Amino acid sequence: xxxLKAARDVVSKQKMxxxxxxxxxxxxxxxxxxxxxxQDASIAGSxxxxxxHPLTMPVGSSVQTPELxxxxxxxxxxxxxxxxxxxxxxxxxGILADEMGLGKTIQAMAFLAHLAEEKNIWGPxxxxxxxxxxSNWVDEISRFCPDLKAFPYWGGIQERTLRPDxxxxxxxxxxILPLDLVGAL
Ligand SMILES: Nc1ncnc2c1ncn2[C@@H]1O[C@H](COP(=O)(O)OP(=O)(O)OP(=O)(O)O)[C@@H](O)[C@H]1O
Numbered sequence: 001x002x003x004l005k006a007a008r009d010v011v012s013k014q015k016m017x018x019x020x021x022x023x024x025x026x027x028x029x030x031x032x033x034x035x036x037x038x039q040d041a042s043i044a045g046s047x048x049x050x051x052x053h054p055l056t057m058p059v060g061s062s063v064q065t066p067e068l069x070x071x072x073x074x075x076x077x078x079x080x081x082x083x084x085x086x087x088x089x090x091x092x093x094g095i096l097a098d099e100m101g102l103g104k105t106i107q108a109m110a111f112l113a114h115l116a117e118e119k120n121i122w123g124p125x126x127x128x129x130x131x132x133x134x135s136n137w138v139d140e141i142s143r144f145c146p147d148l149k150a151f152p153y154w155g156g157i158q159e160r161t162l163r164p165d166x167x168x169x170x171x172x173x174x175x176i177l178p179l180d181l182v183g184a185l
Contacts, residue, residue, distance in 0.1 A: 010090055076098075105137065
């Protein structure tokens with residue numbers, strides 16, 4: 001709820017800025033006797049944006065599938081990627097809640113690839129996932145983003161201390177941690 005409130009605050013602040021800018025433009029056009037251009041409802045600041053529905057986000061995003069992502073994102077997945085990048089750039093948290101099996105994992109990976117490629121942010125990122133999909137994450141990363149090195153981190157305290165590679169390999173790009181280990185950190 002806090003994230004939604006923060007997002008709404010950002011959007012309403014942006015709308016106020018945009019509206020003040022539009023008013024100034026209108027006054028200038030009236031002063032010089034020209035007609036003001038029609039507003040483009042698809043650009044940022046549009047009142048059509050619904051934060052709960054990524055498909056209503058501005059269509060003008062230049063974010064495309066990163067080259068580090070070795071696959072082809074479907075149209076709605078590109079839109080999801082753009083929404084994630086938009087949230088990131090505005091400092092907002094977001095939950096991508098597509099239906100089961102629509103490729104949330106792939107979109108999350110494409111987002112990490114975007115951060116690496118466009119912003120030179122190579123992590124380490126921490127992925128927290130149920131233990132049952134841990135190996136799926138590792139497989140999908142090596143298949144779609146082979147340049148991102150994944151390091152699955154699992155096991156009880158004892159097993160983890162027996163794995164010295166964990167400490168030495170903290171520079172790995174993606175740590176993948178099963179959900180039930182979060183409390184153990
Ligand atoms: N653009 C794509 N190109 C190739 N394969 C894809 C694409 N999108 C999804 N898939 C495949 O479809 C399957 C389902 O995707 P995935 O498991 O990522 O969905 P999900 O939304 O994360 O699922 P869940 O809700 O079960 O966590 C996976 O095997 C994935 O590799």
